[in-house]
Amino acid sequence: MDASPEHIGHVLRDRRMALDLTPQDVFEAIHLRVDYIRAIETLNADALPSIGYVLGYVRSYAKFLGLNADEAVARYKAEIAAPENICVSHLPHFVPKNKIKLPRGFIPALGVLGFAVMLSVWYGGTMASQAANPALLSVDSQTDTQMKEAPIDPNLVTLKASAPSWVQVTDGKGKTIISRIFVTGETYSAIRGSDLTFSVRDAGAVDIYIGKENLGALGEMGQALKDVPFPR
Template identity: 50%
Template sequence: MAQMHSDTHIGEDLAAARVAKGLTHGDVAEALNLQADYIDAIERLNRDALPSIGYVLGYVRAYANLVGLDGSEAVKLFKRDSAVPVNLGMRDRPHFVPRRKIKLPRGFVPAMSVLGCAVMLAFWYGTNTRVEASVGTSIELSNPSAPAPSAPTPLPANILTIKAVAPSWVQVKDAQGRVVISRILTKGETYQTEAGARMTLSARDGGAIVLYAGEDRLGPMGDVGVSFSGKPIDASVIIPELADIPLVPLTTDRPQ
């Protein structure tokens, strides 16, 4: 059986035994059914180019047996030598304790990069969501968390307000059929426009949306849990007339 030397590391001993038998990396790889790169990495103690240590120790044992070295001793030396290949000259000192390099799992860095991008995208989307509205026909959505003014001015009767009393998706279109808003209103949020603007409203839950003219509450735009499409928002619309407007089932532009 070939001998291992104290002044070399196990990778060099394996390479020397291989060369003595006239074998190439390819010969060993073919005999052990491994990649030739793994044989080279074992000889250079390059743990970064090898799979997990459990597999590698099996490769080292088989490699050593193939070239006439003691498999168990080769495994023992590989674990010792590959821990600190740049400090092999210190390994026999009585107080030397090898420091192992922390090796992150494969794919860890790309996974964390993707996660970081997802967090940044979610933050950006949450802080930049906006509502598009036609100029001169509507007023911005209210913010339910904003402090109320100490002396609110009563709204004039020609200001129409739709208010969400429960979360519901809504869509408002102008007189030309262009989408002004299309989003979910949370409880307490409102949307306002002027009378005569001929805006139409679609909603997933008619009972969740209440219509106001100025300060007067006209009532819900529909039944609880019933969706509708294309209802006019107009100051002349009162409760009986709301009931007379036919409901059109929503089939398009509805969130999933």
């Protein structure tokens, strides 16, 4: 029997399938992109935007499936940080080392060979290396492309602190999801149309985004807002 634990992506997928829902059904209900759903279910972080937005997706997805949203977010944060460690707790924590007996004179010969290779590289020069390996330039350009900003779901609503301010978010039943002072740059995200409300102590210190578009501050500096519904 396989005793390996499931990661949170598998839990979400199994719950969705148990409810006889397809990724398209989920998209139509909470507007979470199908490719994002599949990436969350497989912990494929490379196919997702930044972690701040993804945690909002996970929270909305888990809540829609009737699971504990806080627990789902906590597990996702822990498991996405080191996915290679998932399902290997049953393996030993050491690897036996086999002794290898090298032939006499092998180490000195290896040193001579290494020195010869180093001389060859030095005499060849940097330009010769680039001429022999033109693909190296395209690797650099691909890296630059990968560093560009990840796509953002246009249905995502984000509160972002431009200065420290207390922020509280509650669900449709009045349960508090978060209630703390946001530091500058801290965000909270939810899918547009979520049954959530927010309160802030300083509306001028919190900006609201729809997708990538910054709609500006929630209000005037020092203005307090209470139980404002998230945009629909």
